[in-house]
Amino acid sequence: DAKTTQPNSMESNEEEPVHLPCNHSTISGTDYIHWYRQLPSQGPEYVIHGLTSNVNNRMASLAIAEDRKSSTLILHRATLRDAAVYYCILRDVRSSNTGKLIFGQGTTLQVKP
Amino acid sequence: GAVVSQHPSWVICKSGTSVKIECRSLDFQATTMFWYRQFPKQSLMLMATSNEGSKATYEQGVEKDKFLINHASLTLSTLTVTSAHPEDSSFYICSAGTGAGILNQPQHFGDGTRLSIL
Numbered sequence: 001d002a003k004t005t006q007p008n009s010m011e012s013n014e015e016e017p018v019h020l021p022c023n024h025s026t027i028s029g030t031d032y033i034h035w036y037r038q039l040p041s042q043g044p045e046y047v048i049h050g051l052t053s054n055v056n057n058r059m060a061s062l063a064i065a066e067d068r069k070s071s072t073l074i075l076h077r078a079t080l081r082d083a084a085v086y087y088c089i090l091r092d093v094r095s096s097n098t099g100k101l102i103f104g105q106g107t108t109l110q111v112k113p
Numbered sequence: 114g115a116v117v118s119q120h121p122s123w124v125i126c127k128s129g130t131s132v133k134i135e136c137r138s139l140d141f142q143a144t145t146m147f148w149y150r151q152f153p154k155q156s157l158m159l160m161a162t163s164n165e166g167s168k169a170t171y172e173q174g175v176e177k178d179k180f181l182i183n184h185a186s187l188t189l190s191t192l193t194v195t196s197a198h199p200e201d202s203s204f205y206i207c208s209a210g211t212g213a214g215i216l217n218q219p220q221h222f223g224d225g226t227r228l229s230i231l
Contacts, residue, residue, distance in 0.1 A: 043222035103157040
């Protein structure tokens with residue numbers, strides 16, 4: 001599985017935008033970029049995913065670099081409830097793959113009131 | 114949205130006891146389920162992949178005789194920690210997917226089971 005690199009931690013102020021970076025320089029053409037987040041004492045929660053084009057949903061936006069070697073998760077207005085560990089994961093969609101997710105260390109986001 | 118229910122949410126038991134954890138997909142059929150373990154301040158570690166009606170595939174270093182996985186139906190997978198010891202104390206999390214043919218779709222996670230062995 002291709003690996004991702006994320007900063008260990010980031011801080012943000014409440015109601016300000018947050019840009020969480022992820023590097024994946026060895027990404028292959030069959031890898032989707034997935035983002036999950038984990039709040040304390042809970043299971044991970046799906047946030048967003050994409051392949052090549054930028055994606056938007058009610059939770060966040062995903063900006064993917066043209067060469068796909070990096071991506072950025074954008075939370076448009078951080079709230080205290082967004083404080084969590086954010087994981088950027090590559091998921092190979094080839095039929096030989098089971099679809100399992102391999103979690104790295106993620107980025108711990110702190111949101112200040 | 115798709116919901117995965119995990120039960121129990123926490124369990125405390127004596128050393129040597131076997132503990133069963135259930136993972137259910139409530140509103141969709143899950144041909145594939147995954148089991149993870151997470152120690153405090155660490156990331157999730159994949160333990161095994163279970164496919165409905167077949168044997169589970171364990172990740173390297175995970176003892177299959179210690180962690181028994183059964184995926185007997187499209188909505189239920191169970192993880193049994195046999196003869197549990199204090200070092201097995203951890204946060205166990207399951208997730209479910211709709212199968213190998215739809216791998217670009219999200220996985221859905223349960224809320225986890227906190228296991229404490231005394």
